[in-house]
Amino acid sequence: MDYNVNSEGYYGEFGGAYIPEILYGNVKNLRERYLEIMADPEFRAEFDNLLRDYVGRPTPLYYASRLSVKYGAHIYLKREDLNHTGAHKINNTIGQILLARRMGKSRIIAETGAGQHGVATATVCALKGMECIVYMGETDIARQRLNVQKMEMLGAEVRPVTSGNKTLKDATNEAIRDWCCNPSDTHYIIGSTVGPHPYPDMVARFQSVISAEIKKQLMRQEGREYPDYLMACVGGGSNCAGTFYHYLDDMRVKLVASEAAGLGVDSGETAATIHLGKRGIIHGSRTFVMQDEDGQITEPYSVSAGLDYPGIGPMHANLAVTGRTRVVAVTDEEALDAAMELTRLEGIIPAIESAHALGALGKMEFHPEEVVVLTLSGRGDKDMETFVEYFNKTRQSGS
Numbered sequence: 459m460d461y462n463v464n465s466e467g468y469y470g471e472f473g474g475a476y477i478p479e480i481l482y483g484n485v486k487n488l489r490e491r492y493l494e495i496m497a498d499p500e501f502r503a504e505f506d507n508l509l510r511d512y513v514g515r516p517t518p519l520y521y522a523s524r525l526s527v528k529y530g531a532h533i534y535l536k537r538e539d540l541n542h543t544g545a546h547k548i549n550n551t552i553g554q555i556l557l558a559r560r561m562g563k564s565r566i567i568a569e570t571g572a573g574q575h576g577v578a579t580a581t582v583c584a585l586k587g588m589e590c591i592v593y594m595g596e597t598d599i600a601r602q603r604l605n606v607q608k609m610e611m612l613g614a615e616v617r618p619v620t621s622g623n624k625t626l627k628d629a630t631n632e633a634i635r636d637w638c639c640n641p642s643d644t645h646y647i648i649g650s651t652v653g654p655h656p657y658p659d660m661v662a663r664f665q666s667v668i669s670a671e672i673k674k675q676l677m678r679q680e681g682r683e684y685p686d687y688l689m690a691c692v693g694g695g696s697n698c699a700g701t702f703y704h705y706l707d708d709m710r711v712k713l714v715a716s717e718a719a720g721l722g723v724d725s726g727e728t729a730a731t732i733h734l735g736k737r738g739i740i741h742g743s744r745t746f747v748m749q750d751e752d753g754q755i756t757e758p759y760s761v762s763a764g765l766d767y768p769g770i771g772p773m774h775a776n777l778a779v780t781g782r783t784r785v786v787a788v789t790d791e792e793a794l795d796a797a798m799e800l801t802r803l804e805g806i807i808p809a810i811e812s813a814h815a816l817g818a819l820g821k822m823e824f825h826p827e828e829v830v831v832l833t834l835s836g837r838g839d840k841d842m843e844t845f846v847e848y849f850n851k852t853r854q855s856g857s
């Protein structure tokens with residue numbers, strides 16, 4: 459079976475490019491040029507140099523010995539939390555800013571939820587001296603002050619979005635609207651493996667540096683280039699796609715994706731898009747979408763703003779229906795407890811998104827000799843308020 463994208467932009471029945479006519483030219487131009495630009499040796503050299511000297515790659519593959527004892531397997535953490543700006547998102551924004559310049563664009567727009575992708579985009583725009591406009595829901599602006607301040611210090615304009623729930627989905631709609639009005643000079647840097655083809659494939663390729671490094675590092679550290687398990691969290695799916703990318707066709711490797719269950723898959727307060735499993739179209743792509751009987755998109759909920767998205771990248775929809783991945787739903791509480799556990803066992807405070815990948819460890823049955831690689835997509839600085847509030851509450855309730 460082929461788990462990668464086909465020439466029409468589909469992963470099985472998922473993907474494609476469902477876009478308004480005014481964007482055809484832009485998306486077609488991108489589709490026709492992205493592979494050629496990414497294969498260009500000069501592009502590769504600039505991308506690789508920036509990943510090394512600016513982002514700080516390769517990120518370590520860290521053998522987590524106390525976590526390994528706890529779960530009875532050889533557990534390695536792929537340390538995307540050590541990247542510049544604190545997460546994997548910069549791998550993609552570096553790639554796309556270089557691509558935008560080669561396509562002659564002068565203006566960059568982006569959407570952001572928690573602000574991580576907005577900060578990563580504002581960062582590369584400062585680096586390359588490009589105009590940067592970030593759409594962000596008013597609700598998110600209120601709860602993510604620090605990231606808003608960072609974007610502004612980096613020279614980006616943060617445009618508040620007041621439609622809908624005033625969160626990520628609405629910010630994405632607004633960014634698409636902007637792109638429709640400014641198709642010729644503007645490149646839209648999408649932050650995950652979502653959107654119309656070629657975005658899911660392009661973002662997966664930029665993030666695939668994660669699995670390229672894992673292969674080399676495992677060879678050195680374990681004497682074989684494949685693990686028994688790969689684990690990652692899924693919001694739109696970019697850190698997970700990057701983690702799986704070079705192993706998609708290697709059936710020796712079991713793939714495990716964690717989605718955010720919020721208060722529980724059936725609670726109505728959840729972001730477990732794959733578990734709920736309704737097919738639809740969101741932001742230009744056919745995939746699983748959280749929606750009601752009338753096809754109206756329903757509001758997702760997760761303690762983690764980075765996983766709080768009512769869709770899922772089309773690659774992951776296909777990997778799930780073909781049975782290639784096991785998809786695990788991890789609740790707020792399970793993730794928060796896993797974050798504390800990693801902190802106390804290894805001295806690493808993870809992002810609340812990454813803690814959803816950690817929260818799946820307890821649901822697995824490993825053999826002691828098995829090798830597990832889990833991607834720690836980001837660091838937890840941005841989540842300190844959430845952690846403090848939760849752990850104060852659990853202490854008071856005596857649990």
Ligand SMILES: *Cc1c(COP(=O)(O)O)cnc(C)c1O
Pocket residue numbers: 545546547574575649650651691692693694695696697698764765809811812835836837
């Ligand atoms: C944005 C974010 C995610 C979710 O996005 P994906 O595209 O699914 O990777 C996960 N972890 C961190 C730290 C993030 O900032």
